[in-house]
Amino acid sequence: MRILVTGAGSNVGKGIVPRLRAAGHDLVLSDLELLPDAAPYAGLPFVQCDIQAGFGLEGAAQGCDVLLHLPAWHGIHSRSKTEADFWRLNVDGTFWALQAARSAGIHRLVFLSSQSWHDHYGKYGFTKQVGEELCEYHRRNHGLRYVAIRPHDFTPWGDDYLNRYGARLLYGGVDREDVLGYVEAAVEHLGPNLPGGADPEGLVVDAVRPNVYSEEQVRDWEDDPLAACERVFPGSRDLIERYAIDLRRRPSVVAGGDEGPGAAIGYKPTRHFGTFLDELRGLDAAGGPDAVHAATCPY
Numbered sequence: 001m002r003i004l005v006t007g008a009g010s011n012v013g014k015g016i017v018p019r020l021r022a023a024g025h026d027l028v029l030s031d032l033e034l035l036p037d038a039a040p041y042a043g044l045p046f047v048q049c050d051i052q053a054g055f056g057l058e059g060a061a062q063g064c065d066v067l068l069h070l071p072a073w074h075g076i077h078s079r080s081k082t083e084a085d086f087w088r089l090n091v092d093g094t095f096w097a098l099q100a101a102r103s104a105g106i107h108r109l110v111f112l113s114s115q116s117w118h119d120h121y122g123k124y125g126f127t128k129q130v131g132e133e134l135c136e137y138h139r140r141n142h143g144l145r146y147v148a149i150r151p152h153d154f155t156p157w158g159d160d161y162l163n164r165y166g167a168r169l170l171y172g173g174v175d176r177e178d179v180l181g182y183v184e185a186a187v188e189h190l191g192p193n194l195p196g197g198a199d200p201e202g203l204v205v206d207a208v209r210p211n212v213y214s215e216e217q218v219r220d221w222e223d224d225p226l227a228a229c230e231r232v233f234p235g236s237r238d239l240i241e242r243y244a245i246d247l248r249r250r251p252s253v254v255a256g257g258d259e260g261p262g263a264a265i266g267y268k269p270t271r272h273f274g275t276f277l278d279e280l281r282g283l284d285a286a287g288g289p290d291a292v293h294a295a296t297c298p299y
């Protein structure tokens with residue numbers, strides 16, 4: 001398929017471009033900022049445009065089958081960007097991207113929403129709520145099939161591997177590789193170039209980590225977090241103590257049913273606090289605390 005990727009320079013863009021290339025798709029990239037002429041972008045057509053201004057994308061959309069729409073101000077921008085900034089990029093930008101897709105005859109869309117959608121009337125959540133409504137508007141009126149993906153937090157963790165990456169997987173966090181897996185599965189789910197039809201599909205998918213424990217198993221967590229963690233993840237106590245991982249809060253349990261939140265698009269997330277502990281154990285065995293504390297975010 002030929003896929004137009006807006007916001008291709010984003011964190012998601014950097015990760016999904018090589019995956020989609022490897023899967024054999026043709027890509028057309030767009031962003032406000034120029035992209036480096038190096039991997040993973042080298043050799044791909046690129047259109048620079050300010051998506052919130054409402055022009056510049058129509059040409060890039062011609063001949064494409066799918067729009068993957070990524071740009072947004074989000075959680076980490078809440079302090080530096082105003083309500084108007086959020087509205088212009090997340091709402092106006094989404095509207096104009098969908099209009100460009102429409103005028104180029106694109107009938108398929110993957111839209112990056114967010115778990116912040118649940119914060120309906122927050123500065124960020126509200127724009128994601130309206131963004132999803134724009135997808136639905138275009139589905140109803142212009143035959144657009146779409147998958148809206150709602151990830152939990154996967155922002156880069158810098159050098160805080162233990163808490164910003166590891167412990168975050170017990171709370172509102174998801175591994176970035178899983179987010180990329182959901183996005184790729186959504187693109188593949190939209191499949192061959194079917195016209196939208198009278199009642200095209202509109203799907204919303206939570207891009208969250210898998211559940212590896214039940215509500216019941218973590219109910220009394222805060223009474224004795226180390227003991228509770230040891231029950232759920234046998235052999236964890238030593239590592240948690242040695243690396244002072246902060247587990248005081250009760251972990252969250254994600255919704256999604258027995259089949260998991262990605263079932264509708266055939267994706268099963270694989271990373272969670274248990275896989276982090278396995279990785280940590282390996283690092284610790286290989287290089288001890290020096291190796292663990294030297295770990296930095298690869299994206």
Ligand SMILES: NC(=O)c1ccc[n+]([C@@H]2O[C@H](COP(=O)([O-])OP(=O)(O)OC[C@H]3O[C@@H](n4cnc5c(N)ncnc54)[C@H](O)[C@@H]3O)[C@@H](O)[C@H]2O)c1
Pocket residue numbers: 007008009010011012013030031032033049050051052069070071072073074089093112113114115150151152153154155
């Ligand atoms: N990062 C997270 O933890 C997280 C969590 C949930 C949902 N999301 C959603 O995932 C999507 C991607 O997030 P990310 O963290 O990869 O993004 P990012 O912050 O890394 O990148 C945003 C991109 O948008 C581009 N951009 C900014 N203004 C633009 C404009 N006017 N015109 C065109 N492009 C413009 C930037 O150049 C950049 O490449 C967003 O829609 C976000 O809401 C992210």
